[in-house]
Amino acid sequence: MxxxxxxxxxxxxxxxxxxxxxxxxxxxxxxFGTESHKIASVVILVVALFKVRLVGLYFMELRDAPxxxxxxxxxYCAAVCAMTIGLFLFA
Amino acid sequence: MTSAPSLLERRAGxxxxxxxIPGEAGLWILIFGDMTVFAVLFAVYLxxxxxxxxxxxxxxxxxxxxxxxxxxxxxLTSSLLVVLATRAVRGQARKHAPRLVAGAMACGLxxxxxxxxxxxxxxxxxxxPSTNKFYMYYFVLTGVHLAHLVVGLVVLAVLGNLARKPxxxxxxxxxxxxxxxxxxxxxxxxxxxxxxxxxxR
Numbered sequence: 178m179x180x181x182x183x184x185x186x187x188x189x190x191x192x193x194x195x196x197x198x199x200x201x202x203x204x205x206x207x208x209f210g211t212e213s214h215k216i217a218s219v220v221i222l223v224v225a226l227f228k229v230r231l232v233g234l235y236f237m238e239l240r241d242a243p244x245x246x247x248x249x250x251x252x253y254c255a256a257v258c259a260m261t262i263g264l265f266l267f268a
Numbered sequence: 269m270t271s272a273p274s275l276l277e278r279r280a281g282x283x284x285x286x287x288x289i290p291g292e293a294g295l296w297i298l299i300f301g302d303m304t305v306f307a308v309l310f311a312v313y314l315x316x317x318x319x320x321x322x323x324x325x326x327x328x329x330x331x332x333x334x335x336x337x338x339x340x341x342x343x344l345t346s347s348l349l350v351v352l353a354t355r356a357v358r359g360q361a362r363k364h365a366p367r368l369v370a371g372a373m374a375c376g377l378x379x380x381x382x383x384x385x386x387x388x389x390x391x392x393x394x395x396x397p398s399t400n401k402f403y404m405y406y407f408v409l410t411g412v413h414l415a416h417l418v419v420g421l422v423v424l425a426v427l428g429n430l431a432r433k434p435x436x437x438x439x440x441x442x443x444x445x446x447x448x449x450x451x452x453x454x455x456x457x458x459x460x461x462x463x464x465x466x467x468x469r
Binding site: 203250265 | 462
Protein backbone atom coordinates (compact mmCIF):
# COMPACT_ATOMS: atom_id res chain seq x y z
CA MET A 178 0.00 0.00 0.00
CA UNK A 179 2.75 2.48 0.88
CA UNK A 180 4.75 1.76 -2.27
CA UNK A 181 1.55 2.27 -4.22
CA UNK A 182 1.22 5.78 -2.75
CA UNK A 183 4.78 6.72 -3.69
CA UNK A 184 3.95 7.72 -7.23
CA UNK A 185 4.30 10.80 -9.36
CA UNK A 186 0.53 11.26 -9.04
CA UNK A 187 0.92 11.60 -5.26
CA UNK A 188 3.64 14.22 -5.72
CA UNK A 189 1.34 16.12 -8.09
CA UNK A 190 -1.44 15.87 -5.50
CA UNK A 191 0.83 17.52 -2.91
CA UNK A 192 1.57 20.38 -5.34
CA UNK A 193 -2.19 20.76 -5.99
CA UNK A 194 -2.97 20.89 -2.26
CA UNK A 195 -0.22 23.47 -1.64
CA UNK A 196 -1.48 25.58 -4.55
CA UNK A 197 -5.03 25.39 -3.14
CA UNK A 198 -3.77 26.54 0.26
CA UNK A 199 -1.96 29.46 -1.37
CA UNK A 200 -5.13 30.58 -3.20
CA UNK A 201 -7.26 30.06 -0.09
CA UNK A 202 -4.90 32.33 1.90
CA UNK A 203 -4.66 34.96 -0.81
CA UNK A 204 -8.44 34.95 -1.33
CA UNK A 205 -9.18 35.27 2.39
CA UNK A 206 -7.27 38.52 2.84
CA UNK A 207 -9.53 41.41 3.73
CA UNK A 208 -9.90 44.67 1.84
CA PHE A 209 -11.75 43.88 -1.35
CA GLY A 210 -11.56 46.25 -4.25
CA THR A 211 -8.06 47.36 -3.36
CA GLU A 212 -5.26 47.33 -5.89
CA SER A 213 -3.37 44.63 -3.98
CA HIS A 214 -6.35 42.34 -4.02
CA LYS A 215 -6.63 42.82 -7.75
CA ILE A 216 -3.10 41.49 -8.12
CA ALA A 217 -3.87 38.66 -5.68
CA SER A 218 -6.92 37.74 -7.78
CA VAL A 219 -4.84 37.53 -10.96
CA VAL A 220 -2.37 35.28 -9.12
CA ILE A 221 -5.31 33.13 -7.92
CA LEU A 222 -6.55 32.73 -11.51
CA VAL A 223 -3.09 31.82 -12.81
CA VAL A 224 -2.72 29.25 -10.00
CA ALA A 225 -6.17 27.83 -10.84
CA LEU A 226 -5.30 27.25 -14.50
CA PHE A 227 -1.89 25.86 -13.50
CA LYS A 228 -3.78 23.34 -11.32
CA VAL A 229 -6.18 22.53 -14.18
CA ARG A 230 -3.17 21.81 -16.39
CA LEU A 231 -1.63 19.48 -13.79
CA VAL A 232 -4.92 17.56 -13.43
CA GLY A 233 -5.17 17.21 -17.22
CA LEU A 234 -1.56 16.24 -17.90
CA TYR A 235 -0.94 13.91 -14.95
CA PHE A 236 -4.35 12.67 -13.73
CA MET A 237 -6.11 12.46 -17.10
CA GLU A 238 -2.77 11.28 -18.56
CA LEU A 239 -2.90 13.75 -21.44
CA ARG A 240 0.90 13.94 -21.17
CA ASP A 241 1.00 10.54 -22.88
CA ALA A 242 -1.93 11.25 -25.21
CA PRO A 243 -1.63 11.88 -28.97
CA UNK A 244 -0.22 15.34 -29.67
CA UNK A 245 -3.52 16.65 -31.07
CA UNK A 246 -5.47 15.76 -27.92
CA UNK A 247 -2.81 17.27 -25.69
CA UNK A 248 -2.64 20.39 -27.87
CA UNK A 249 -6.41 20.96 -27.57
CA UNK A 250 -6.09 20.72 -23.80
CA UNK A 251 -3.09 23.06 -23.64
CA UNK A 252 -4.98 25.53 -25.82
CA TYR A 253 -8.01 25.29 -23.49
CA CYS A 254 -5.85 26.09 -20.43
CA ALA A 255 -4.16 29.04 -22.10
CA ALA A 256 -7.44 30.39 -23.53
CA VAL A 257 -9.39 30.12 -20.26
CA CYS A 258 -6.50 31.68 -18.35
CA ALA A 259 -6.31 34.65 -20.74
CA MET A 260 -10.10 34.98 -20.94
CA THR A 261 -10.74 34.92 -17.19
CA ILE A 262 -7.92 37.36 -16.39
CA GLY A 263 -8.92 39.64 -19.28
CA LEU A 264 -12.59 39.73 -18.24
CA PHE A 265 -11.68 40.09 -14.57
CA LEU A 266 -9.53 43.14 -15.26
CA PHE A 267 -11.43 44.81 -18.09
CA ALA A 268 -15.09 43.66 -18.11
CA MET B 269 -2.58 -10.05 -24.78
CA THR B 270 -4.90 -7.05 -24.77
CA SER B 271 -4.63 -4.16 -27.16
CA ALA B 272 -3.98 -1.73 -24.30
CA PRO B 273 -0.26 -0.93 -24.20
CA SER B 274 1.62 -2.25 -21.20
CA LEU B 275 3.15 0.10 -18.64
CA LEU B 276 6.61 -0.56 -20.04
CA GLU B 277 5.56 0.28 -23.57
CA ARG B 278 3.86 3.43 -22.30
CA ARG B 279 6.96 4.53 -20.41
CA ALA B 280 9.40 3.83 -23.19
CA GLY B 281 7.38 5.07 -26.12
CA UNK B 282 7.21 8.76 -26.79
CA UNK B 283 6.75 8.24 -30.52
CA UNK B 284 3.38 9.40 -31.84
CA UNK B 285 2.20 5.88 -32.64
CA UNK B 286 2.85 4.82 -29.04
CA UNK B 287 0.82 7.62 -27.58
CA UNK B 288 -2.40 6.53 -25.97
CA ILE B 289 -5.85 8.12 -25.88
CA PRO B 290 -7.20 7.77 -22.33
CA GLY B 291 -10.59 6.05 -22.68
CA GLU B 292 -11.73 6.56 -26.26
CA ALA B 293 -11.82 9.44 -28.73
CA GLY B 294 -15.61 9.94 -28.58
CA LEU B 295 -15.48 10.55 -24.85
CA TRP B 296 -13.07 13.44 -25.38
CA ILE B 297 -15.63 15.20 -27.58
CA LEU B 298 -18.00 15.05 -24.62
CA ILE B 299 -15.32 16.15 -22.12
CA PHE B 300 -14.03 19.07 -24.20
CA GLY B 301 -17.62 19.99 -25.08
CA ASP B 302 -18.54 20.16 -21.40
CA MET B 303 -15.37 22.08 -20.56
CA THR B 304 -16.18 24.58 -23.32
CA VAL B 305 -19.73 25.08 -22.03
CA PHE B 306 -18.26 25.82 -18.59
CA ALA B 307 -15.71 28.21 -20.13
CA VAL B 308 -18.62 30.15 -21.65
CA LEU B 309 -20.36 30.19 -18.25
CA PHE B 310 -17.14 31.52 -16.63
CA ALA B 311 -17.08 34.29 -19.23
CA VAL B 312 -20.76 35.16 -18.73
CA TYR B 313 -20.24 35.28 -14.96
CA LEU B 314 -17.19 37.57 -15.21
CA UNK B 315 -18.94 39.77 -17.75
CA UNK B 316 -21.88 40.27 -15.38
CA UNK B 317 -19.52 40.82 -12.47
CA UNK B 318 -17.92 43.63 -14.47
CA UNK B 319 -21.30 45.38 -14.68
CA UNK B 320 -21.99 45.17 -10.91
CA UNK B 321 -18.63 44.83 -9.13
CA UNK B 322 -19.88 46.07 -5.74
CA UNK B 323 -22.95 43.77 -5.68
CA UNK B 324 -20.76 40.80 -6.61
CA UNK B 325 -18.04 41.61 -4.05
CA UNK B 326 -20.55 42.19 -1.23
CA UNK B 327 -22.49 39.01 -2.05
CA UNK B 328 -19.29 36.98 -2.31
CA UNK B 329 -18.40 38.09 1.24
CA UNK B 330 -21.38 36.05 2.49
CA UNK B 331 -20.00 32.78 1.04
CA UNK B 332 -18.11 30.42 3.32
CA UNK B 333 -14.66 30.19 1.70
CA UNK B 334 -13.68 27.31 3.97
CA UNK B 335 -16.51 25.18 2.56
CA UNK B 336 -15.30 25.90 -0.97
CA UNK B 337 -11.67 25.16 -0.12
CA UNK B 338 -12.45 21.93 1.76
CA UNK B 339 -14.52 20.80 -1.22
CA UNK B 340 -11.53 21.51 -3.48
CA UNK B 341 -9.32 19.32 -1.27
CA UNK B 342 -11.97 16.57 -1.25
CA UNK B 343 -12.13 16.50 -5.05
CA LEU B 344 -8.33 16.61 -5.43
CA THR B 345 -8.06 13.66 -3.06
CA SER B 346 -10.80 11.73 -4.85
CA SER B 347 -8.99 12.33 -8.15
CA LEU B 348 -5.73 10.97 -6.73
CA LEU B 349 -7.59 7.87 -5.47
CA VAL B 350 -9.07 7.36 -8.95
CA VAL B 351 -5.58 7.66 -10.50
CA LEU B 352 -4.28 5.05 -8.06
CA ALA B 353 -7.31 2.83 -8.79
CA THR B 354 -6.63 3.10 -12.54
CA ARG B 355 -3.00 2.09 -11.95
CA ALA B 356 -4.21 -0.75 -9.75
CA VAL B 357 -6.58 -2.26 -12.33
CA ARG B 358 -3.84 -2.08 -14.95
CA GLY B 359 -1.20 -3.78 -12.86
CA GLN B 360 -0.52 -6.12 -10.00
CA ALA B 361 -2.32 -4.32 -7.18
CA ARG B 362 -5.76 -5.17 -8.55
CA LYS B 363 -7.14 -6.10 -5.15
CA HIS B 364 -6.77 -2.50 -3.89
CA ALA B 365 -8.80 -0.99 -6.73
CA PRO B 366 -12.33 -1.44 -5.26
CA ARG B 367 -11.30 0.22 -2.00
CA LEU B 368 -9.60 3.10 -3.83
CA VAL B 369 -12.75 3.71 -5.90
CA ALA B 370 -14.87 3.53 -2.73
CA GLY B 371 -12.59 6.13 -1.12
CA ALA B 372 -13.00 8.42 -4.12
CA MET B 373 -16.79 8.03 -3.87
CA ALA B 374 -16.69 8.86 -0.17
CA CYS B 375 -14.87 12.13 -1.00
CA GLY B 376 -17.52 12.88 -3.64
CA LEU B 377 -20.31 12.25 -1.14
CA UNK B 378 -18.50 14.52 1.34
CA UNK B 379 -18.56 17.25 -1.31
CA UNK B 380 -22.35 16.85 -1.61
CA UNK B 381 -22.83 17.00 2.19
CA UNK B 382 -20.83 20.24 2.37
CA UNK B 383 -22.81 21.67 -0.57
CA UNK B 384 -26.07 20.87 1.24
CA UNK B 385 -24.82 22.75 4.33
CA UNK B 386 -23.73 25.62 2.10
CA UNK B 387 -27.05 25.86 0.23
CA UNK B 388 -28.97 25.52 3.50
CA UNK B 389 -26.97 28.41 5.05
CA UNK B 390 -27.72 30.64 2.08
CA UNK B 391 -31.37 29.77 1.61
CA UNK B 392 -32.18 30.02 5.33
CA UNK B 393 -30.57 33.48 5.30
CA UNK B 394 -33.00 34.42 2.53
CA UNK B 395 -30.32 34.36 -0.17
CA UNK B 396 -31.76 32.65 -3.25
CA PRO B 397 -31.15 32.74 -7.01
CA SER B 398 -33.63 35.63 -7.24
CA THR B 399 -31.77 37.77 -4.66
CA ASN B 400 -29.38 39.25 -7.21
CA LYS B 401 -27.27 38.29 -10.23
CA PHE B 402 -24.38 37.03 -8.12
CA TYR B 403 -26.54 34.47 -6.29
CA MET B 404 -28.27 33.56 -9.54
CA TYR B 405 -24.89 32.62 -11.06
CA TYR B 406 -23.67 31.09 -7.82
CA PHE B 407 -26.63 28.68 -7.70
CA VAL B 408 -26.66 27.95 -11.44
CA LEU B 409 -22.89 27.34 -11.74
CA THR B 410 -22.57 25.27 -8.56
CA GLY B 411 -25.84 23.46 -9.39
CA VAL B 412 -24.73 22.48 -12.90
CA HIS B 413 -21.40 21.36 -11.47
CA LEU B 414 -23.15 19.35 -8.74
CA ALA B 415 -25.24 17.59 -11.40
CA HIS B 416 -21.98 16.58 -13.14
CA LEU B 417 -20.63 15.35 -9.83
CA VAL B 418 -23.70 13.16 -9.24
CA VAL B 419 -23.28 11.65 -12.74
CA GLY B 420 -19.60 11.17 -11.89
CA LEU B 421 -20.52 9.26 -8.74
CA VAL B 422 -22.72 6.91 -10.79
CA VAL B 423 -19.76 6.40 -13.16
CA LEU B 424 -17.49 5.66 -10.16
CA ALA B 425 -20.01 3.11 -8.89
CA VAL B 426 -19.76 1.34 -12.26
CA LEU B 427 -15.94 1.50 -12.07
CA GLY B 428 -16.10 0.04 -8.56
CA ASN B 429 -18.03 -2.94 -9.93
CA LEU B 430 -15.58 -3.34 -12.82
CA ALA B 431 -12.68 -3.30 -10.36
CA ARG B 432 -14.20 -6.30 -8.58
CA LYS B 433 -14.21 -8.43 -11.73
CA PRO B 434 -11.55 -11.17 -11.75
CA UNK B 435 -10.52 -10.39 -15.35
CA UNK B 436 -10.74 -7.10 -17.20
CA UNK B 437 -11.02 -7.05 -21.00
CA UNK B 438 -9.35 -4.26 -22.98
CA UNK B 439 -12.84 -2.74 -23.44
CA UNK B 440 -13.31 -2.81 -19.65
CA UNK B 441 -9.94 -1.08 -19.19
CA UNK B 442 -10.82 1.54 -21.79
CA UNK B 443 -14.13 2.21 -20.01
CA UNK B 444 -12.28 2.46 -16.69
CA UNK B 445 -9.86 5.07 -18.08
CA UNK B 446 -12.71 7.02 -19.68
CA UNK B 447 -14.80 7.01 -16.51
CA UNK B 448 -11.74 8.11 -14.54
CA UNK B 449 -11.23 11.04 -16.95
CA UNK B 450 -14.87 12.10 -16.52
CA UNK B 451 -14.33 12.22 -12.76
CA UNK B 452 -11.12 14.24 -13.21
CA UNK B 453 -13.14 16.69 -15.33
CA UNK B 454 -15.56 17.23 -12.41
CA UNK B 455 -12.50 18.03 -10.26
CA UNK B 456 -10.96 20.26 -12.94
CA UNK B 457 -14.13 22.36 -13.36
CA UNK B 458 -14.38 22.93 -9.61
CA UNK B 459 -10.73 24.07 -9.59
CA UNK B 460 -11.83 27.07 -11.71
CA UNK B 461 -15.30 27.56 -10.17
CA UNK B 462 -14.01 27.80 -6.61
CA UNK B 463 -11.69 30.79 -7.17
CA UNK B 464 -14.13 32.49 -9.55
CA UNK B 465 -17.09 32.37 -7.15
CA UNK B 466 -15.35 32.41 -3.77
CA UNK B 467 -11.97 34.13 -4.05
CA UNK B 468 -11.57 36.51 -6.97
CA ARG B 469 -12.81 40.05 -6.35
